[in-house]
Amino acid sequence: MSQAKKVHRGSAGDGSASGVTAISPVPLHTQIREVLRRQILDGTYPPHSQMPSESQMMNLFSVSRITIRQALGDLQKEGLIFKVMGKGSFVAKPKAFQSLSRLQGFGEAMSPSGYETYSLLMSARETEASIVVAQQFSIKPGTQVFEIQRLRYLNREPISVDVSYFPIDIGRRLVQEDLAARDIFVILENDFDLNLTHADLQIEAICADESLARHLGIAEGSPLLRMERMTYAGDVPVDFEFLYYRGDAFQYRLRIDRS
Template identity: 75%
Template sequence: MLKMSGKTNLANTGNRPLELNVAALPLYTQVRESLRRDILNGTYPPHSQMPSESQMMHSFGVSRITVRQALGDLQKEGLIFKVMGKGSFVSKPKAFQSLSRLQGFGEAMAVSGYETFSNVLSARAVEASQQVANRLNIRTGQAVFEIQRLRFLNREPISVDVSYFPLELGERLAQEDLAVRDIFAILENDLGHNLTHADLQLEAICADETLARQLQVDEGCAVLRMERLTYAGDRPIDFEFLYYRGDAFQYRLRINRT
């Protein structure tokens, strides 16, 4: 239970008390921090059910409104989610990629210790749509090479990538092992292209039937869609549509006010 004098140890199922100055922190903050710690240290693993409000009231010795304030903060942070009539559950942590530098997906995820691989859905020459042609500075209808991949993170589908390249470059890429290698790495290390920058556009869309089936999500659920045009010097060489599961992945960016 939370005590109201001096310093206190918050009761928790992990039996690893957190020492807090009660005079400085509201009760709901103490409850929130104790629960957050137990979520982050694995005491409550992803998708497990949290104790009921009544159990928390008894364990912490606080009121129901205090427990609800603490749970509300954790829900806003994305650490838990609520199911009507069933209670609170621990959210699955989202993988993330920083947009502060240009990286391939596998390259970015490897830094965090994630396992990645891809299934190549198709690799073929197609006629450039007006949008693709405008991005790659070619004629509408001109032949380009399209590569579609279903990408996996820790053996779960995470994104569908649809990429367009100048024809000869795409044909060369299709000969490589795209199941385990990033296209950016191939472009730079094998084909000698110095990737310099990319233009990005992000939006949320609803998954259609095909996308939902590929990503193993419900049709109509939110998906993060990125358009990315990557340059080698001043030449655009890679235009992509990237569709990420909104429940499992996020992008992060630090913005300075200067």
């Protein structure tokens, strides 16, 4: 059976197996988008598989080309598909995600889902605290802190650049550890006997500059998720980080309860 035949055919003017009908108050392109979205999410169209052509979908749903293009355009905006010039539409690889409901290191969060993680240590040095870093640690600007920069990999693809700052004594000890294979959180707790209790964080969307784009293997100006996170052991700040995640491959999730 061809890929195109996976979409149930039905007239746009009647009730059909696809559920697409002109009788519904929901616009046709929205109905078609939902049919295709379900089939992408349930694995009918696996990652990197090719979607039916626009002409095939026009016949399958008995609608105009502009209606199909509207549906595909919505799916592309959601990141569920991508288009290749002259070849058509393809299913995008699902984004990895990390829940923000728990304080976890990257490897801790990814391993239970079967992801392979690895870190490349780019630099480790003593440096003077900037105004931002000094404010986080409640120290004077110019005070010596320890900076560690890592390139994080997920399934052997670069996923983030992490720039972390520590008090001098902690940083000097950390650089002696296996930072390629172990999460810093795990080292702080298991090896340094620090009880990590909570973190303050903020997230914003930015565009990749030349350096970040080069390290992450993406085009300059590509979207990134930038997180600032200060982690505490009790009430003592121990780890301040700037985390830059690829917007096309990673997302954060958070459950919010209404009491």
